[in-house]
Amino acid sequence: MGTGLGALLTVAGVVVTKRSAGRLRVMADPAARRRYGIIVGLEFGVLGAGAAILGAIGQYRWTPVWICFGVGVHFFPLASILANQSLRLLGGLLVAVAAAALTAGLAAATDPSTITGAGAGLCLLAFGLATLLIRGPGHL
Numbered sequence: 001m002g003t004g005l006g007a008l009l010t011v012a013g014v015v016v017t018k019r020s021a022g023r024l025r026v027m028a029d030p031a032a033r034r035r036y037g038i039i040v041g042l043e044f045g046v047l048g049a050g051a052a053i054l055g056a057i058g059q060y061r062w063t064p065v066w067i068c069f070g071v072g073v074h075f076f077p078l079a080s081i082l083a084n085q086s087l088r089l090l091g092g093l094l095v096a097v098a099a100a101a102l103t104a105g106l107a108a109a110t111d112p113s114t115i116t117g118a119g120a121g122l123c124l125l126a127f128g129l130a131t132l133l134i135r136g137p138g139h140l
Helices: 002-019 030-056 060-081 086-107 112-135
Strands: none
Touching: 030 060, 060 086, 060 112, 086 112
């Protein structure tokens, strides 16, 4: 169900983006594009290294928590760069999902990926829908 909704949202996002006039305005600024690239590059590097370390020490079950946390954190600086303060809310929600998954994984036999998959998926889906419905194509 979540995969299907995510696919529909992706298609809707592509259609709205294609119909939008021009590119994301803030990304026309070379300095903003550079900062965006640095943040995303650091995110991939740090999260990849952390996942590799978790796997190497046999703690791979915590990788989804680490990834969810890192993705959430990366939205905080992106909110300023992309001039979209609602990304801070999304970042906070993803960090909270990671904390809930960590807590559940430590306190019970619940696999952390159960919490991170459902929680992060719902947060990202809801944010994507809200962006399309509230902000509209003129704000992409």
